[in-house]
Amino acid sequence: MTARARRYLANAVAACGTPAIVRLLLAMLLGSVLEGAVLALLVPLIQLLAGSDHPQVPVVGASISPTTLVVLAGVAVLLRGTVQWWSAVTSADLRLRTLDALRLRALGGILEADWSYLATQRRSDVVHATTVEAERAEAAFELTLRMMVDALLLVASAVVAVIIEPRLGLPAIGCLLVVVLVARRGVRRSVDLGVEWTARTMLFSATVTDSLSSLRLIRAHEASAQWLRLLREASDGGRRVQRRYVEHTAGTQALVSFAALGIALLLVVLGRTMGLGVAELVALAVVTTRLLTTARALLGEGQAFAHFAPSLDAVERIIEETAHAEGLDTRPRSSAATRPPDGPGVGRVAGEERAGVSRPLLELRGVTVGYGEGAVLDGLDLEVPAGALVAVTGPSGAGKSTLLDVALGLLVPEAGEVLVDGMPVGDPRAWRARLGYVPQQTVLIPASVRENLTWSAGRELSDDALWAALEGAQVADVVRRLPDGIDTVLNDLAQLSGGEQQRLSIGRALARQPDLLVLDEATSSLDPATERAVLANLRATGAAILIATHRASIAEVADAVVALDPDHLFSNEAGPA
Known part of the structure; x- marks a missing residue:
C-alpha cells in the first residue's frame, strides 16, 4: 500500500510541481501541531472550569492566568481552523489537477498512439479507464492526503497523551499499535476486492456500450430481454464485490471501535488507581479517545485506499502502453x-x-x-x-x-x-x-x-x-x-x-x-x-x-x-x- 501511495504522490508532483506538494505538507504539519496544542490546553482548561485560579500547563508546570489561557486557547482554535480550511482547499485543488493530468495523459496517449495498438483496444475500456477508474483514482489520492493528515494528528495525539501522563500514554500507544497490526490483514483483502471490482465494472461498461451501439438491431430482433439479462448479470457481479468489501471493512471497523472503547476505559480505571486528578483523567480520556478515533479513521481510510488504489493501474496502463507515440518510420527500406x-x-x-x-x-x-x-x-x-x-x-x-x-x-x-x-x-x-x-x-x-x-x-x-x-x-x-x-x-x-x-x-x-x-x-x-x-x-x-x-x-x-x-x-x- 505504501508503494501505491508513493505512486499517487509522484503523479501529484508531476501534475502540480514539488513546491505545491511541500506547501501542502507544511500546512498539514502546522495543523497537527496546532491540534496538539489545543489538546494539551485541555488540562488547564478543565482545571479552570473546576474552579482553579491557577491552572497548570502540562510538562512546563507553570501556572497561567485564566485570561491568558482563554486567549491562548481561542487563538489556537482559530489558527487550527484556518489552517485546516486552507489545507482542505489546497488538497482539493491538487487532487483535481492530478486527476485532470492523468486523464489528459491517457487520452493524449490514445490520440497519438500507434494505430496497430489502437486497433486492438476496446473503446469502452478506454472510456471506462478515463472516467470511472480515473475518478476512483482521484478518490484514492484524496484518501492518500487524508491519511497523511490523520497520521500527523495521530502523532500529535500520542505526544499529548505521553505529556499528560507518560505511564498511561505509552501503554495506550502500544495497545494502538497492536490493534493496527492485527487489522493490517484487512487492507490486503481490500486490495484484492478493488482489483476484482475494476474488472467487474469494466465488463459492465463494455456491455452498456455494446447495447447502446446495437439498439437498432436489438429492437429489430426484439432482443431487449436478452440484453437486459446481460446487463443485470454484469451489474450483479459488481454489486456482489462491493457488498463483500462493505462487509469486510464494516467488520474490521466494528472490531477496532470495540477495542478502542475497551482501551479508553481501561486507561481511565488505571488513572484513577494511580491517583490522577479529575482534570488529568478527563483530558487523558479525551486525548485517548481522540487517539483511538483517529487510528480507526486512519485504518478505514487505508482500507478504502487499498480498494480504490488499483484504479490507478487501469489509467497508467493506457499511459504506459501509449508512451511510444507514433513517430518516424525508421525501418530499413527495401529497394527496387x-x-x-x-x-x-x-x-x-x-x-x-x-x-x-x-x-x-x-x-x-x-x-x-x-x-x-x-x-x-x-x-x-x-x-x-x-x-x-x-x-x-x-x-x-x-x-x-x-x-x-x-x-x-x-x-x-x-x-x-x-x-x-x-x-x-x-x-x-x-x-x-x-x-x-x-x-x-x-x-x-x-x-x-x-x-x-x-x-x-x-x-x-x-x-x-x-x-x-x-x-x-x-x-x-x-x-x-x-x-x-x-x-x-x-x-x-x-x-x-x-x-x-x-x-x-x-x-x-x-x-x-x-x-x-x-x-x-x-x-x-x-x-x-x-x-x-x-x-x-x-x-x-x-x-x-x-x-x-x-x-x-x-x-x-x-x-x-x-x-x-x-x-x-x-x-x-x-x-x-
Whole structure:
C-alpha cells in the first residue's frame, strides 16, 4: 500500500510541481501541531472550569492566568481552523489537477498512439479507464492526503497523551499499535476486492456500450430481454464485490471501535488507581479517545485506499502502453532491386493513364500486412496517380480497410514500402497533412456546422472556403436551409438525414484541400444521382481519390480498380481510358 501511495504522490508532483506538494505538507504539519496544542490546553482548561485560579500547563508546570489561557486557547482554535480550511482547499485543488493530468495523459496517449495498438483496444475500456477508474483514482489520492493528515494528528495525539501522563500514554500507544497490526490483514483483502471490482465494472461498461451501439438491431430482433439479462448479470457481479468489501471493512471497523472503547476505559480505571486528578483523567480520556478515533479513521481510510488504489493501474496502463507515440518510420527500406518477383499474390495495378495524369502521387510496392498468422495484404503493388480515381473492391474481410490504413500512414507494412511523390514516407504525420479522409461511419460532433467542417483542418478557414467545400459535397443547399446556416448547432443529428450527414463528412475532408482523398464506403448513403454529382465535384478539385467501395457504379468510372479476392490476393481491372 505504501508503494501505491508513493505512486499517487509522484503523479501529484508531476501534475502540480514539488513546491505545491511541500506547501501542502507544511500546512498539514502546522495543523497537527496546532491540534496538539489545543489538546494539551485541555488540562488547564478543565482545571479552570473546576474552579482553579491557577491552572497548570502540562510538562512546563507553570501556572497561567485564566485570561491568558482563554486567549491562548481561542487563538489556537482559530489558527487550527484556518489552517485546516486552507489545507482542505489546497488538497482539493491538487487532487483535481492530478486527476485532470492523468486523464489528459491517457487520452493524449490514445490520440497519438500507434494505430496497430489502437486497433486492438476496446473503446469502452478506454472510456471506462478515463472516467470511472480515473475518478476512483482521484478518490484514492484524496484518501492518500487524508491519511497523511490523520497520521500527523495521530502523532500529535500520542505526544499529548505521553505529556499528560507518560505511564498511561505509552501503554495506550502500544495497545494502538497492536490493534493496527492485527487489522493490517484487512487492507490486503481490500486490495484484492478493488482489483476484482475494476474488472467487474469494466465488463459492465463494455456491455452498456455494446447495447447502446446495437439498439437498432436489438429492437429489430426484439432482443431487449436478452440484453437486459446481460446487463443485470454484469451489474450483479459488481454489486456482489462491493457488498463483500462493505462487509469486510464494516467488520474490521466494528472490531477496532470495540477495542478502542475497551482501551479508553481501561486507561481511565488505571488513572484513577494511580491517583490522577479529575482534570488529568478527563483530558487523558479525551486525548485517548481522540487517539483511538483517529487510528480507526486512519485504518478505514487505508482500507478504502487499498480498494480504490488499483484504479490507478487501469489509467497508467493506457499511459504506459501509449508512451511510444507514433513517430518516424525508421525501418530499413527495401529497394527496387530487392522487390519480390511477380508471382501469385503479386501484381501491379496501374490502369490506363488519362491524358495529363502525372507520375504516381502514392505508390505501394510489395506491401505485406498481416494480423496474427495470416497475411491480409501480400506483396501488394498499387499506384494512385495525381488527379486519378482508384477504386478498391472486394468482399468484406478481403483487406480493403487495411489497404486504406496503409495509404493513410496508420499501419506500417511488415514488408514493402510506401512512396509519396517517389520518396519513402518517413514522417506519416507530414503525409497525413496532405490527406482528406472520410470513414465508413459518419463522425459528427455536437457543435455547429462550421466547427464540424474546421476541427480537422488545423487552421482557420474563410466562409468562402467552407461554402466551396459544402458545394463540392453537394450539401450546401441543405446547410442554407438550416436555422442559422453554417453556424447551426447540430445538437440533434436528426436535423440531417444519413446521406446529408455523410455529405457533410465529405465536405469536412474537402475543407482540408487535400492532395489525396481517401474514402471508405463514403457514398454508401447517397442515391445514384447524388453520388455521380459528388464524384464529379471531387474529381474537379484535382485531388487524387482512393476509394474502397462495393458499388459497381464507382468501379465503372474509376481510372483503375484494385479487386481484392477472398484469399487476400488481388487482380487488375483497368478502368475506362
